[in-house]
Amino acid sequence: MRIDTAALRLTLGYLLLAGLWILLSDHLLTALGLSLVQQERLQSLKGLFFVVLTSALLYLILHRHAQQYRSARLQLAGNEERLRLALDATRDGLWDWDVSSRRVFFSEGYAKLLGLTPQALGDTREDWAARLHPDDQERALHALNAELSEQSYENIYRLRHADGSYRWIHSRGRLLRDEQGQPQRFIGIASDITRQRAIDDSLRQAAAVFDATQEGVLVTDAEQRIVHVNPAFSRITGYSSEEILGQHPTLLKSGRHDANFYQSLWQALENRGAWSGEVWNRRKSGEIYPQWQCIRVIHDEQGRVSHYVAVFSDITALKRSQRELDYLAHHDPLSNLPNRLLFTERVAHALERSKIEELRGAVLLIDLDHFKHINESLGHNVGDLLLKSVGERLQHGLPNGSTLARLGGDEFGLLSENCAGATQAAELAQRLLRNLETPFRLDGHELYIGASIGISLFPEDADSVEQILRNADSALFKAKSSGREGYAFYVQELTDYARQRVELASSLRHALDNQELRVYYQPLHDLRDGSQVGMEALVRWQHPQRGLIPPAEFIPIAEDNGMIGVIDAWVLEQACRQMVRWNDKGGRLNFVAVNVSSRLFSRGELDQRVAAVLAETGLPPEQLELEVTESAIMEDPDAALKLLTSLRALGVRLAIDDFGTGYSSLARLKRLPVDKLKLDQSFVRGLPDDPEDAAITRAVIALGKSLGLKVLAEGIEQPAQADFLRELGCNYGQGYHFGRPQPVPAETLDTTTANEAKNSQSSTRS
Secondary structure (H helix, E strand, O other), X not given: OOOOHHHHHHHHHHHHHHHHHHHHHHHHHHHHOOOHHHHXXXXXXXXXXXXXXXXXXXXXXXHHHXXXXXXXXXXXXXXXXXXXXXXXXXXXXXXXXXXXXXXXXXXXXXHHHOOOOHHHHOOOHHHHHHOEOOOOHHHHHHHHHHHHHOOEEEEEEEEEOOOOOEEEEEEEEEEEEOOOOOEEEEEEEEEEOHHHHHHHHHHHHHHHHHHHOOOEEEEEXXXXXXXXXXXXXXXXXXXXXXXHOOOOHHHHEOOOOOHHHHHHHHHHHHHHOEEEEEEEEEOOOOOEEEEEEEEEEEEOOOOOEEEEEEEXXXXXXXXXXXHHHHHHHHEOOOOOOEOHHHHHHXXXXXXXXXXXXXXXXXXXXXXXXXXXXXXXXXXXXHHHHHHHHHHHHHOOOOOOOEEEEEEEOOEEEEEEOOOOOHHHHHHHHHHHHXXXXXXXEEOXXXXXXXXXXXXXXXXXXXXXXXXXXXXXXXXHHHHHHOOOOOEEEOOHHHHHHHHHHHHHHHHHOOOOOOOOEEEEEEEEEEOOOOOEEEEEEEEEEEEOOOEEEOHHHHHHHHHHHOOHHHHHHHHHHHHHHHHHHHHHOOOOOOEEEEXXXXXXXXXXOHHHHHHHHHHHHOOOHHHEEEEEEHHHHHHOHHHHHHHHHHHHHHOOEEEEEEEOOOOOOHHHHOOOOOOEEEEOHHHHOOOOOOHHHHHHHHHHHHHHHHHOOEEEEOOOOOHHHHHHHHHHOOOEEXXXXXXXXXXXXXXXXXXXXXXXXXXXXHHHHO
16 A cells, blocks of 8 residues: 555644643643643643644644645646647647557547547557558567667657548657566657658658759859759859858859840749750869759749759760751762752852852862763772762862762862952862862772762852752753853853753653654665665654654653663564564665664663564574674773673674774773674764864774674765775775665554553553
8 A cells, every 4th residue: 555645644643732732731730730621621621622623723824725725737738738729739639548558549630640539549559550560560679579668758750540541650758667667658659750751751852853953053042152062063163062162153153145145044043943055164173064054033932032943964974965966957978068958058058158258159060971880880889989089189279169079979069258250160170070180099999980070150140049950950960061160150041951851751651652752764875886785764742732853852861761771672562573574575784783772771671572572573593683882891891791792693684883982991892792893973974084083993803804894884974984984994884875774665663563662661660
């Protein structure tokens, strides 16, 4: 039993007072010497006095105790009310665990944390533990049991809410012990920290992003003193946080921007609270570099500026990539020269400049001659090396204000912004041609390449970029048509001619379908006795609007658009059929000659096509002579030898046309299974007076004889020419002196032939 010390002290005091009263009062009565009756009366009075006195003392004691009790109760009630209000204000809940009864009291506020009532929550630790998150049960219960040996307790765990979700609870408490030190009560408070936990998680994530981001972050206070930077800032600028904290951002200025730049920046921050843009700053090393920077203004609760936050990224690599992409977009990757896009931009700029400053300039289009032959015979690798070397050659000695560009394929463009007139442009074109005269030694090959140049002057020839380039292209076509390896200026007639050429190209594709092509025949004569030995089949085009179009006008178009192979095949068939008709009528011609274009010859199917035509028409092979140009043979001499051998095996005659205008190798010529050489009319035209033509003619005839070949001279127009050739021993001749090309009377194209021509044309187009 526990003894109340206060009550014990009061009891002992009363006993002492009562004992002293009895002893002292009895001793006094005896000392007075009173009678027995008097003593008895005084004894009663003494007892009554003692009772009154002690009663008064007891009243005073009880009254004081009641006052203290009421005061304590009022104070306790006030404390309880303040505790309740405090818990309600903080939205905390109270819990109280009676260790001896193992009952837990949960306040209404605690139950509200979980959306429950205290009755629904229960009053046992087991009810409470049943609501713990499975991942937190072991840890939370272990911490609770461990804290029974300590005075204070704090734990964080998750409890299941009435809606099924889990809430983070922060619980703090204190263990109360009795006088013997045994646990008596475990009391504390709990608060819902779910939102705070989410905020903390967000802050941790933001801190992780802040530290891990590749963008530099700079935070200043309202006075623009740097208060925080992230690791990326130090990596980009070279300044550590210790070096930069407390400094002003002006430490990073590059000096590239003027006061107006920073004034507009601060105006944007004041008006919109943010600014973003490109800025150049300086690293610790002194290097100036570009940034993309975003600055935001941070305000406090009162709306006053508290901080400035700048986020920036180093765009040095981006700038470099942009420059590289811009270079790739405006330059040819093979030659590193400007491409067509950059060339046209510079031409446009030069044209505008010429209008303002009254300057004159020129655009030159340079197209390599016979580049396709080199590219196809030696391969694209050698062709690429040649294009690169040509670009380097053409750049030598260019005047200031010039732009050389590769426009595509084997075409180059040159812009001269300070070309006073046609004379200077011609000199520049001649210089370019001279630069190409020296042979190119590439990959073990010695190569010669020439060029044709078209020149357009501005602003007199044109007032737009498109017109300048069209004019130069027209001039280029004129240069090529004039024999190549030269230059030509633009004139208005060239545009009209180019337009007609486009129209002819379109019409030519339908010429076979519409039966507009005709075969004309020119006689071939034996120069010794003047007898006619054969006919050469020549194609003509009977245009429905323009009439008869000469081959010199439409054959180059057919060669460009791929129609020449179809036309050659059609002429071959028509000539064979006509030769059969002549035979049936008793004609005495030995053969009919048909030209074979380089395109048809290079396809490698000529022997099969000739065999099929001979079989279909029934013409004896020895009555067909195929004329192949020297240049077609020399494009691929080995393949040509194989094809000519196959044709010779069919029994047909073979002749080399335009001999002397190409670049034959005599070593290869002697191996070719041909019967005849055709002396080009360019050498016959000057006979007999031109000594150079006479020398060449004499040499060709002598070469033919030494190789056992017949020689035919074409383009004979004068009797003196025929006599001179006869004296030199030339075998055959043709030209206006013997007869012009004429159609066969009542010449028709039967339906079978027309359909076969259409099929052949479709095959070639595909």
